[in-house]
Amino acid sequence: MAVGLPTEAKVVNIGLSWFAESIRAQGGDVEHVDWRIPADGDHVVVAALTRLYGPASGRVESANAEVLRRLDRGVALLHDIRPAIDVVPGVTDRTLLHCGPAIDWPDVCDPLRRSMRAAVVAEGWAPDVEHADRLLAGGEVTLAPANLHATVVPMASAIGPSAPVYVVTNADGPTTAFAPISQGPGEVAWFGRETPAAIERLRFLRDVAGPTLRDVVRAAGPIDVFSLATQGIHMGDDLHMRTQATTNLLIRTLLPQLMDVGGRAGRELGRFLAGNHLFFLTIAMAAAKSLTLWAEQVPDSGIVTTMARNGTTFGIRLAGSQRWSITDAPPVQDALYYAGQGPETSAKDIGDSAVLELVGLGGPAAAGSPAVAAFLGGTMADARRATEQMVAICAAESSRFTLPVLDGRGTPVGVDVRKVVELGITPKINTGILHASDGSGQVGAGVATAPPACFVDALLDLDRRLSG
Amino acid sequence: MAVGLPTEAKVVNIGLSWFAESIRAQGGDVEHVDWRIPADGDHVVVAALTRLYGPASGRVESANAEVLRRLDRGVALLHDIRPAIDVVPGVTDRTLLHCGPAIDWPDVCDPLRRSMRAAVVAEGWAPDVEHADRLLAGGEVTLAPANLHATVVPMASAIGPSAPVYVVTNADGPTTAFAPISQGPGEVAWFGRETPAAIERLRFLRDVAGPTLRDVVRAAGPIDVFSLATQGIHMGDDLHMRTQATTNLLIRTLLPQLMDVGGRAGRELGRFLAGNHLFFLTIAMAAAKSLTLWAEQVPDSGIVTTMARNGTTFGIRLAGSQRWSITDAPPVQDALYYAGQGPETSAKDIGDSAVLELVGLGGPAAAGSPAVAAFLGGTMADARRATEQMVAICAAESSRFTLPVLDGRGTPVGVDVRKVVELGITPKINTGILHASDGSGQVGAGVATAPPACFVDALLDLDRRLSG
CATH class of the missing domain: 3.90.1700.10 (v583 domain like)
Incomplete structure (x- = not known):
């Protein structure tokens, strides 16, 4: 039943559910009834x-x-960051977890092909994207939908076994879900790029951001993801297209541990986080998946x-x-x-x-x-x-x-x-x-x-x- | 002239300015004219x-x-943090800059007295608040309104010559204004407390936060205060009672420099910033003052x-x-x-x-x-x-x-x-x-x-x- 929002207080559309469920108390005056033929009349x-x-x-x-x-x-707690192969069920060597439903290489769209090639090179399975393409076309890399491995990946992401993933657990399930660290803006594989910089970003996540953030998260203790998201919504985030506020809330929450990192890793991670206003996106995704795993x-x-x-x-x-x-x-x-x-x-x-x-x-x-x-x-x-x-x-x-x-x-x-x-x-x-x-x-x-x-x-x- | 806001599109009140200035084009329909006797009719x-x-x-x-x-x-740029005595015009030893209009000790309210005593102890002019009270009552400390020294201080603040202040310059004036670092929540002098913890916070600002943030700000380069504030307003800040979003934006902006601090100062500053969602308040105040100094x-x-x-x-x-x-x-x-x-x-x-x-x-x-x-x-x-x-x-x-x-x-x-x-x-x-x-x-x-x-x-x- 489609009910108008409070300041409007009008019923917008009324269809089959209305007569099937019988008339319920309305939230306000019915101003306009736009009855449509349910399901376009398909009998x-x-x-x-x-x-x-x-x-x-x-x-x-x-x-x-x-x-x-x-x-x-469900209460989703971020408590660890680990290489996918160590924690994601069913991930073995030579597997890429990709977005969306299952798909064979010939049907993979251009940006996702590029992302897969970048991941293959970053994993060290091929020296360059041309060789990576041959491996993928030859069926020498297993393609698996992330969703069937308790994992969700944003945009044209494909992640290899060494990619660090957030570990988010809904204790009531218990159900645990995973998502990769946001790659940030610019020349990045999740946007369908396969440049040297895009491949280097994947290595940076594996070698610098992953281990460093793992230590930060472990030192800070479990983070209630939706508690931060709730505040972020009050600060203009939708938590999908915009995660700026929630990203910043997380960074201020983790600041004592982040400022304890020091050294070159600290400097590099600092620059990466300062330029990545969508950093929270994949944390929210992993948290959401930990709930849908329970619900399903x-x-x-x-x-x-x-x-x-x-x-x-x-x-x-x-x-x-x-x-x-x-x-x-x-x-x-x-x-x-x-x-x-x-x-x-x-x-x-x-x-x-x-x-x-x-x-x-x-x-x-x-x-x-x-x-x-x-x-x-x-x-x-x-x-x-x-x-x-x-x-x-x-x-x-x-x-x-x-x-x-x-x-x-x-x-x-x-x-x-x-x-x-x-x-x-x-x-x-x-x-x-x-x-x-x-x-x-x-x-x-x-x-x-x-x-x-x-x-x-x-x-x-x-x-x-x-x-x- | 009082004009209703767009979604209402009504004139709310109409008074003397209306007839004195002649009728101007209205923003929408006039629904209700509530004419009041101007200035309560005082002739x-x-x-x-x-x-x-x-x-x-x-x-x-x-x-x-x-x-x-x-x-x-006016464009207000935060570019330095210095002890007040080094940069604030007219500040000498044994001066406290306080909030509001000029005031003599006998008229000072309770929370401001406590804040002044805490500042006197933090400056080392007295060993404890009892001695500080005697110095203040005896006229041995000069009380000066911060506003007359290009400075603004929040709540019951009183700052001594050693207190670190933000240096914010409006280049178009040029006018430069100052404000102390926000003391944060809890047992703090700006809330009218004079406990050992409140005095220790003043020393922490002077000895740790001030010098560390000075290095961070200098390394980051001038910060356009109102550019951050503009974004913060779109994230639910009013920039007075609530500065959470803008504080967080600033912290993410400064993250590379903050993560470069390291050591004990880094850890202490990290904890201080993580717990201080009103951190941006005094930066916004100094920026506002740099504009009012120009306007006045x-x-x-x-x-x-x-x-x-x-x-x-x-x-x-x-x-x-x-x-x-x-x-x-x-x-x-x-x-x-x-x-x-x-x-x-x-x-x-x-x-x-x-x-x-x-x-x-x-x-x-x-x-x-x-x-x-x-x-x-x-x-x-x-x-x-x-x-x-x-x-x-x-x-x-x-x-x-x-x-x-x-x-x-x-x-x-x-x-x-x-x-x-x-x-x-x-x-x-x-x-x-x-x-x-x-x-x-x-x-x-x-x-x-x-x-x-x-x-x-x-x-x-x-x-x-x-x-x-």
Whole structure:
């Protein structure tokens, strides 16, 4: 049910859930009822929706409630940084963990190919990117979706076994998730670059940043990731496109340990952190994944617990199912581009960072972020509309990620596949945009709209499972 | 003229300026005209207002325009940290610079007395606070208002000659202003404490923080204070009651130099900065003072360029005049208190930090600050009303301090004594509250309302000067 936000206090859209669930108390006056034909009138889909809102709704609602509790209440603690091969389950030598659903080399998009080649060289498996390409094309490197190894990687990331990863544990699960250290701006592999500088950055992370930050994190003690994120949202972060405030909060929190590093490592790490305002991004991603890993153990739910893109395909999974629903990756719309760039030079939507949108961060938190507003039309009202769209398709509101501009209302949490299909509104994902082909890296940033087809597929599968 | 803010688009109050200046184009529909008797109908004051809006208005407007240009356009660079005696004009041995207007020892309020005694001990002029009290009571220490020495000090601060001060220069003046390093939270003299820990903090600032931060600032190069403040406002700071975001931005900016400190000084400074979210407060104050020093050189203006309190009296000065208009310090209203505290245990409004309210920070920036909103009723609408009140009595809007929640509108700048007196609305100052008598330090925080009497006095003096 799509309910307008407090200062507007109007119902925006009313569809099948409204009549199926019976009229509930409204948050305010109904000003305008824009009834749409559910699921565009597709009778197979409407029949599935009718079952999932009707006879099966008890099971679904009960499962959803537990999934929502896990997404909303899990406490994610960052407590270590280790080489992937030491901690990530199933990682062996000659494996690259990549963003998005599983993919074979011939289908890998240009920026991700470059990132993979850079990782192969940084691992020492090949002396240069040409040799790396031959190894990859020859099937001599195993490509594995990070998501299936409790790991999430941003944009066009591919990480080798030696890459340092954050270790974030949700003690209530217990579930532990991993994500690489943010590579920062500029010539970097996660933006689809494979220059010597991009490869050198991977080595710097492995040899300097990883071990140093490991010591810092261990000395500081476990860090409550979402406690910092909550403060960051009150300071204009959405925690996806913008993590400036939360990055800075973390740095001030760790300052005593950082200032204790000293020497050349201290100087290099200091410069790296000072220039990396997206440093917190992958920490937030690992924390989000530690919650979705817990939530996905619940069967029979219609809540999305995996949403990832590799630049070629876009895939989701529902809690309680290992099945991927996959479709083509969409372009990134509502975008701002660097000079000379535009849709024609842009790769498709890519990265695992959409895990943030599943726990109430990113698009759901847009309303509070002036920086995100700049990509959505320029005003805070534009940003608020992005959050309102997520309210329409989410099952709950966060009890911790509150939005001062909405008088403390929580960000929407828990993408409900029934609402998505019924209303034809899919999640908005705040993200960067990479060059489609020339290896020049980031060309802009904007908002991707998840493609509807995979949600329809997931809904029909849920209906089949519950009817079986 | 009081104009409602964009999303409301209504004229709120219309008084003498409206008919005196003739009708100008309005920003939106006039919904409600609440005409008040100007200056409560006091015929002497009305006569002065009539001259200042009438025959003298050309001179005043012209002077105001130049004052506003200086307050809005000056670029304040932090470039050094030095002991006060080395850089602050007129500081000699056995001098304490204190907040607010000039004051004699018998009239000094309890928290400021304690702060002065702590400073005397830290300077080594007395072995303990009892001896310090005798020196102060005996007139053996010169008490001087910091404001008359190009310096501003927060809350109940009193600083001795050895105290390290920020050196902030507005190159366009050129005008240079000074402020001490923020003492941080807890047992600290600026909160009216004189415990051994409070005295030790002063020594730490002199012996460790001052010299170390001096090296850091010199190595980093000049820091554009208002560039950071502009970003901080977009992250929920008002730069007075809340400087968390801007403090963190500064720390990340300085991180390479901070991480180069090393040793015991590095560890101690790291802990100090990690626990001091108001660290940026005094940097912002020094920067604001460097602009008001420039603006106050302009004669014939009705814009306030000094506003300071010592816990006993509240004083203002207009640009172009050395004359103080002084009245009793007010209590702090709209406050939140620590448990067991309240108006009856609260000292009166104190400190030089109100200089921030003169350049578009603090109260004028309340609308964008969730943290400040908590002190004003809890909602962002409450915070917006605080900014609206400043809009009513200010002569311009900042070109650099913009408020995303008001669609990028600038914060109000330049308190116009004519508008204050005409409308009976005085500046709101976001501030802390100290215990009135027991030396326990901060008891809460809130919003002080400047007392009207000193504005009336300043207006009458301006009228006399322009009529002479």
